[in-house]
Amino acid sequence: MPTTRVDLHVKVLDDDVVRRAKAAGVDVLVYAPHFTRLPELRERAAAFSDDELLVVPGREVFTGSWRDRKHVLAVGLDDPVPDFVTLDGAISEFDRQDAAVLAPHPGFLTVSLTAADVERLRDRIDAVETYNPKHLPHHDRRARKVADAYGIPAFASSYAHRPETVGGVWTEFDADIDSEADLVDALQSGVSRRTYHQRNARFRARELAEQLHLGYENTWEKVDRLLLSGMEPTHPRHIAYGGKFDDVAVY
Template identity: 55%
Template sequence: MAQGGASTDGESRVDLHVKVLDEGVVRRAKAVGLDAIVYAPHFTHLSTIRERAARFSDDDLLVVPGREYFTGKWSTRKHVLAVDPDEPVPDFLSFEDTMAEIAGHDAAVLVPHPEFLTLSMTEGDIAGHADDIDAVEVYNPKHWPWDDRRAREIARESGLPTFLSSYAHLTATIGEAWVAFDRPVDTASDLVAALRSGAPRRMYHRDGFVHQLKRRVEFAHLGWENSHDKFKRVVLPGDEPTHPAGDYPDRFADMNAYGSDGGLL
């Protein structure tokens, strides 16, 4: 894995997983030489993600819509990342139901942060769904060194292509890790095609004291992002945009891992 490289002619530099999007993010992405980012915030309806991605895209930066699905219950949650999915799918379906729902989409399906804390697909999950997965993440700034090593082991065992990302929840982390594909990525469809075909790529992340500091700040941010208090206040009331009882086909309400009433079981 290269560090601190620069793109060459014909390459497209893509940060494959960011959580934030505003004018500051766009400025940062352009300043560090990115050609595209995948915007995949938590608990945000796909229609809103698509609208924001279109609004912040321009000739210098492509913003691709994505969804990082929060599957299952708090105690057994796993994340699945889809790049440019076709149709909205809610959070809080079982892992198996989520994979079944997105398998038919014309999207790229990625494994973010495998076996990281309690947020992630296991090696067994990946093996069981390898035919539907397009790449496994092997580095992001929230990881500790042992997380990176384990992710690389899992990726090797899976035989699947790999990727890395900034997994940025904070603007300053945008572009701290990226993938350089060997072809132009001018549209969301171009990126999906590159990922689904296993297109040749080079992977980069920054290094040094400032990068290590940003890594620790990003990890500390998990204290709020994944606190049970936040989960109880934001998720369980059932009024956030990705709850199965929201703006989705009625069948999803019956697939809610917390039960059709949305209560904590």
């Protein structure tokens, strides 16, 4: 039976990331950095793809406001979708584009879909993340309970904000996945899969480094975003979106 190893969520992409993914036998990476528009994602993903590794662009959209933001990961978008739109507005646009919709880190801190959100959107969410290195064990258990409660397939990802984490986590699908369309189809059709992560001391150290990075991400980096950087390139009122999302923008 054909199988394909996929890391469904990375934030970093460079030669080191590609080398680590290939060394671990990962076949597909979903590259979904924050605040980056889809055309740039597509260009960068194509530049790092080759016969050994497919890089697929994804968008982890910040729905809601900074105070009440809920991340949703979309794979298979044809048109850009901004951040800071309502959750229902984002889901409606994903539906229009027939993108695969994933729930990353459910119930995690203040940046995730809640169990109630997953229940309400259960017919539109194609997979729920049940492991990433920023989670603590109780986060994994809670995420697994959410996925199981609503009969939604699970996935694991490196959620790598640091290149060293890539290659330590993957989801193995029982299918050949050679293109973005293949991945979207595997997610939407619920192809059987298994999740894996390394369990040695070296990878545990990388988990800890990712968890420490989370502190930086939610302190100084957030202050920089909020106070110093001005309008994000994925702000719904940015000129690039031509007013298309004004009716669902929260800012």
